[in-house]
Amino acid sequence: MLKLLKQYKKLLVVLSFPYVYLLMILVMPTGFAGTAPGGLRNVNESFDIEGIALADQFHVVYVLSYYPLTPFLSWVMNQNPDMSINEMTARQRDTSWADEYAASQVAKHVSYKTSIIMAYEMAALDDPGIAIDHTYAGLYVYYRPARLRELKIGDRIIAINGERATDHSHEDFLMMAYQDTAVWLVERDSRDGVETFAFSHVKMETDNPMLFVPNHVINSLTPHIDLPGLDSIYGGPSGGAMQTIMLYVSLVNINIGPIKIAGTGTMTMAGNVGRIGGLKEKLAAAHDAKVDIFLVPEAHRNDVPDREYGFEIIYIDNTEDIRNVIGALHDNHVE
Template identity: 25%
Template sequence: MVIEKKKKISKAWIIGAILIVLHFYKLPFYYSQPGDAKELAPFVEVEGGYKEEQGSFMLTTVLMGQTNVYFYAWAQLSDYRDIYPEDQIKRPEETEEDYLHRQQMMMTSSQDAAKIAAYEYAGKEVNISYNGIMVTSFIEGMSAEEYLTHEDRILAVDGYRVKTVNELNKRLAGKDLSEEAVLTVLRDGEEVEIAVPLSPFPEDIEGGEGRVGIGIMYPVTDRSISFTPEVTIDVQNIGGPSAGFMFALEVLNQLTSEDLTKGYHISGTGTIDEQGNVGRIGGAKQKVVAAHNAGSDIFFVPKEGGREGSNYEEASATAQDLGTSTKVIGVNTLAEAVEYLESLGPKEEKES
């Protein structure tokens, strides 16, 4: 009897040890799932600005982390959880700390673009000094990783000065596979010209089907900016560029005396550039879930000019699947979002 008991105890310890090992063993995949919706007013401060909002503007998040066996299996049990190969999230030599730093750089850049777009729309003073476009990471298999380095700053394309990521993309758009892009790059303190051949985007890159480019992933506009009145944005533990559009709405609301929220709880997502153009993001369906869970009245999402497979289409399908009362609104620009909000009556009147 004693021997039998020892055998049972030994088996239990072995099973327990295996379960613990499986918990800590990381697979070469990342999972993502719906995050939450965070009210922006406490994190945005325009000097002397208007803070009396009847409703709220909220950014929406996606939670992401490296998978173990359990998370990988768990992610299969919901349409709102996704699995990504590690090489789609991090470059091969990139540590977790490097990845988080890159995400924070993109967040900072998106905040700058949001401030500029909001101040320009409101007719307020902005002073900008541009220092080139930072090369943060590469798309594996495309030409940029062979010709450029992470320390480079791109200054011009084919002899045309480019100050922002948006200008860089416009100069590269329309080229075909047989062409090259002549980049003027600041490297080791000197300007050099580098001819970079165009490459097809991999099929597994979201939004890259049928397109060609040089293969820079998440470039960042490097610039120094001052605003009048001063503005600060202080959000911790959130990375990436996808909150830029909602930051712009909150900044704009504090710059003007009219409350754009009108009592509505308004969440959303989307990148933004200095001209107020709203761009594609990842995780649209998961952010709709976050907006729904937060009880949002309105969810803004990039319409992408109405293209097939847009964030707006994805978000609308998810909202219908959820049966949510949150209204999904697709927009291409900050101006479109403002015009939509200005067309609404106050929430109290609508519900009375």
């Protein structure tokens, strides 16, 4: 056998090249990331309001993200105009899948709280029996360079250089967090309760910028709300606008009829609808799901592909636009 191997060594080497090449195409990672259409989820699956029947017309859209892509998967995605391929960002290159998932869950939690606050405050204008009280409590760590192992995604920064977040606006406290050197007082949930520790941060020139999201604590609200959606694997902030709309419509019991509405957009504490990622893929998913209306952030008006969709596109910029859209849908249904 050894003699045969030596005799045909060159031939075996030549024949192995196609197999090695095929293996590289199938499994070798590239420096690219891909986004594909996902599907729809009913917003009311994520919330439960005491004594309130939740509206079932509203849906959020999720996309599927892949990185790093293999050459084969890149080729497959390039064949579909509803999918996108982009070079991986510096943050993606520096982030593990575990940290990426943790960040998506933090973003979801913040998105839920923001949507609840906005919806309850909107509804309180129509019904004085609806109320909410909340406090700004600091920052969640959303991304940190991989070298900062002492910090975890989801840690809460409650003070910087001895100054408490509760004594500052979010904008001012955020600027403090971006100082080149600072001492942060950090809270972290653990099995034994809440840990508190000081972390001395020194920014390095090679670091990617850290990312934070605001931590608003809801002190009390009427009616009571539970969040079953926190237990789901889905994450991210882009459902904020649709969550706000569903909660508002449910709280004040606005009848808009049997219509299927999907949409996307983050929600800020200033009541603005913000930008998102994967718009093309979300529109494609909504088209496949045969929705009637799709809500898009005004900031993306020029980003909508020039193609025919089987639904009406409505652009929204803030909570005033939300009230106007819902009011028009109600009036059309009543008529």
